[in-house]
Amino acid sequence: MRLYGLLILALALMSGAAPDSPPQVICLLPFAGITPAQTKAVEQAVAAFYGLPVAVLPPEELPASALCPVRRRPRAAVVLDSLHARFPSTPQARTKVLALTTEDIELEDPPQKPHWGVFGLANRVGGNECIASTFRLGPGRTDRLIKVCLHELGHTLHLPHCTSASASCLMRDAGGKVATVDAEKEYLCEACRAKLRW
Numbered sequence: 001m002r003l004y005g006l007l008i009l010a011l012a013l014m015s016g017a018a019p020d021s022p023p024q025v026i027c028l029l030p031f032a033g034i035t036p037a038q039t040k041a042v043e044q045a046v047a048a049f050y051g052l053p054v055a056v057l058p059p060e061e062l063p064a065s066a067l068c069p070v071r072r073r074p075r076a077a078v079v080l081d082s083l084h085a086r087f088p089s090t091p092q093a094r095t096k097v098l099a100l101t102t103e104d105i106e107l108e109d110p111p112q113k114p115h116w117g118v119f120g121l122a123n124r125v126g127g128n129e130c131i132a133s134t135f136r137l138g139p140g141r142t143d144r145l146i147k148v149c150l151h152e153l154g155h156t157l158h159l160p161h162c163t164s165a166s167a168s169c170l171m172r173d174a175g176g177k178v179a180t181v182d183a184e185k186e187y188l189c190e191a192c193r194a195k196l197r198w
């Protein structure tokens with residue numbers, strides 16, 4: 001019992017949280033096709049940017065249930081739902097999950113734009129699951145992948161889309177344009193930074 005208490009304390013200190021807070025961890029889940037180099041780059045960037053521990057999970061296949069039959073692309077929201085069921089955040093371990101895929105993920109039913117391909121999706125602001133896709137970012141553009149990952153994780157850390165005038169804040173809505181991603185820096189404006197919480 002005493003040893004268990006010490007372990008919890010050590011984990012809490014490692015995570016930078018107060019000793020009485022449960023540990024926080026970001027789980028990085030590479031789906032099939034994502035290279036070890038991409039996973040490593042995202043792991044290092046996320047840990048450095050948010051100052052949180054990152055645990056890399058073994059690669060796996062996208063859930064078959066997520067496939068939309070219309071354009072034969074995975075529905076991002078269904079992938080996030082499946083992750084939500086598997087990685088419950090408990091009082092003992094508060095977990096955010098970031099999945100990576102090479103597949104062209106889509107939003108199935110946005111008004112005006114059904115089956116709309118996206119760079120990434122978070123299930124909601126302050127939710128626990130998000131996903132980023134390399135498909136629309138261009139080959140070898142790990143720099144863009146990292147920015148999309150930091151953006152989606154920002155949503156899980158309670159950041160809505162940025163409404164400040166800053167063109168370089170990561171939380172701007174890219175609206176499907178890589179030009180917007182390229183204009184962003186690995187940077188959060190002051191207004192967004194103030195809203196950041198686990």
Ligand SMILES: [Zn+2]
Nearest residue numbers: 151155161173
């Ligand atoms: Zn967003």
Ligand SMILES: [Zn+2]
Nearest residue numbers: 162169189192
């Ligand atoms: Zn901002």
